[in-house]
Amino acid sequence: MDDNKLKIPTQYYAYNAEEVNLIKSNAQECFPVWLDNYKHDHSVHWLNFHSIDCKEEIEDFATEMGLHPLSVEDIYTFVQRPKVEEFDSYIFFSLRSLEPNTTSLELKKEQLSFILGSNYLISFQEKKSDHFTDVRERIEFDKGRIRKRGADYLLYKLLEAIIDNYFEVIEDVQQKIEEYDIRMAEEDDHSLFKEIEAEKRQLIELRQVVFPLKELFGQLEKLNNIQIDEENKYFFSDLRDNCLSLLDEIESNKSILEGLGNIYYAIQGQKMNEIMKVLTIVGAIFIPLTFIAGIYGMNFDNIPELHYKNAYFYCMAVMIILAIAMLIYFKRKKWL
The missing domain is CATH 3.30.460.20 (CorA soluble domain-like)
Known part of the structure; x- marks a missing residue:
């Protein structure tokens, strides 16, 4: 060697x-x-x-x-x-x-x-x-x-x-x-x-x-x-x-x-479900609000409410009350 x-x-x-x-x-x-x-x-x-x-x-x-x-x-x-x-x-x-x-x-x-x-x-x-x-x-x-x-x-x-x-x-x-x-x-x-x-x-x-x-x-x-x-x-x-x-x-x-x-x-699945739940609730609240906005956004000449003096404020109040009511409902159902 x-x-x-x-x-x-x-x-x-x-x-x-x-x-x-x-x-x-x-x-x-x-x-x-x-x-x-x-x-x-x-x-x-x-x-x-x-x-x-x-x-x-x-x-x-x-x-x-x-x-x-x-x-x-x-x-x-x-x-x-x-x-x-x-x-x-x-x-x-x-x-x-x-x-x-x-x-x-x-x-x-x-x-x-x-x-x-x-x-x-x-x-x-x-x-x-x-x-x-x-x-x-x-x-x-x-x-x-x-x-x-x-x-x-x-x-x-x-x-x-x-x-x-x-x-x-x-x-x-x-x-x-x-x-x-x-x-x-x-x-x-x-x-x-x-x-x-x-x-x-x-x-x-x-x-x-x-x-x-x-x-x-x-x-x-x-x-x-x-x-x-x-x-x-x-x-x-x-x-x-x-x-x-x-x-x-x-x-x-x-x-x-x-x-x-x-x-x-x-x-991870639970976290995703929580995120989806929040998004669903937000979407559910905005669906009726979008519906109201859509009606009064139509281009018809004869929509009587459009000519009321305080129509805008009445509409906003209804939308806010509706949103609050839905939040209360979701809370009572323990969805929030």
Whole structure:
């Protein structure tokens, strides 16, 4: 491999119950250490790529590792559904990460791929991001049981971190729902319905990821493969239960958003009805006034009232009285 090319941000952890070794640098420094150690001791080895921008580098590394070419292609193939594939010496796993976006109505999306071997895990992140802060802290400061278990348990913790991102999307939607409820009651915001529909699309997108993931975790739980220890299969069952909870939350919040959308339409319809009612009342008042004005505006010579001394004032008085009478009538009918 050309050392001048190996600039992908990379982290390499080698740990066991007694110690942890960490290299935070780039592939140029991490690859040789990884290749020298991952086959020759009983530690767990985790190599994390923070970018896959340079496909040539990844292909060179895959060749050194003896990975199947299809695995490399899958790393660069945008997947709509999560997938798992078994190979002779490893399991390939890929899925999408979704996170709330504070600057847009679209979710932050990233594809993540994992290669699980007997004592190692390789993770590929589409772009530089930090989904696994909690996992790193657990390894570095020996929190929980992660340092005492194998690479399959590390995969479980990484997948759990991604599931937590999905829950963050749900929490963000719930917070937006509360805001929409307040805004709907306090202001006439014509962008509100657009935002409600955007949140619904986010939930639909999340459901499209979580639903097949639930089935996939079920497959991992039943998978008969030496890469996954029997006593750790329970944890993948726990991830499946989390997916079921997510699906329930998605449907619940989607129903609430649909209800808010219906309420928004009802409020807008009510406002339009109020406007139409006012216009109808104004029109009803002016119909008889227009009728009177039309009669005395005809071009006949013999209209006796036109020659009365105070005819204009009498006509105006009749029209005013008639208008007031109609307003009183509408008020008693509670149309005003």
